[in-house]
Amino acid sequence: MRKNLVFTIGIIFSFTFLPIAPVFAEEVQGQHILMTKEEFKDWLYNTEVTREIRLIQQHHTWLPSYKHFTGSNHFQMLLGMENHHKKTMGWSNIAQNITTFPDGKVAISRPLNDIPEGTIGQKANSIGIAIEHIGNFDIGHDVMTKEQKDTIIYINALLCIKFGLIPSIDSITYHHWWHLKTKERVLDAAASYNVKSCPGTAFFGGNSTASAKSYFYPLISDKMEEILETNQ
DSSP states (O other): OHHHHHHHHHHHHHHHOOOOSOOOGGGEETTEEEEOHHHHHHHHHTOOOOSOOOEEEEEEOSSSOGGGOOSSOHHHHHHHHHHIIIIISOOSSOSOSEEEOTTSOEEEOSOTTSOOOSTTOHHHHHTEEEEEESSOOSTTSOOOOHHHHHHHHHHHHHHHHHHTOOOSTTTEEEGGGBOTTTOOBOTTOSOGGGSOOTTOTTGGGOSSHHHIIIIIHHHHHHHHHHHHHHTO
16 A cells, blocks of 8 residues: 555656756766756656666666765766776767766766666666666775765655655666676576676675665665655
8 A cells, every 4th residue: 555655646746846956057068967966856857758667776886986086076987987888898878877976966877768788788777777876885895975875865766756666676676686697687696706796795784685675775765755745
């Protein structure tokens, strides 16, 4: 009953939300739009997405990591990833739709109407949105800032509301759960050499399905309720 209510309210909310804060011109370079998480909320609910979205992917960059972020080089990092993905990986564009930064900023790059590219594979990409989190969140490396953590929870909650999703292993996925060669979802049942650690062995408590269920999805569900209650 609660899931159906969240879905129904979310659909209504996604069509009725009106913009408050615009995205200023100086926050745009090429296809990359940089904004706060609150501006992302306005942008998202005023963006028409015509393809089916059923899966929100979580990735970490690994490289670049926190040591490469200066606090003001957002666009430089985005352009670097775009060039690497196009020139080295041979993809048509930057792989991810959305990028989060250590200071809590959010960037839109690849349009949401374009399926993401990347090594997770076509099955996950065909119905997916890819979020790349700047940082190396394997154990012993970058410790996620509160600002980035808050943004990750917030934008995942907004995306779930926008597309009528309930946080679960079927709607919010980790790259770690997909086989590198077959591109099939294997969840926790794969040897380490057959999967990436992405989004990191320390990402919100770990990269297992159990850690996602215990430490990631509940935060997103709580934030969804908070957003919906605030905008009633």
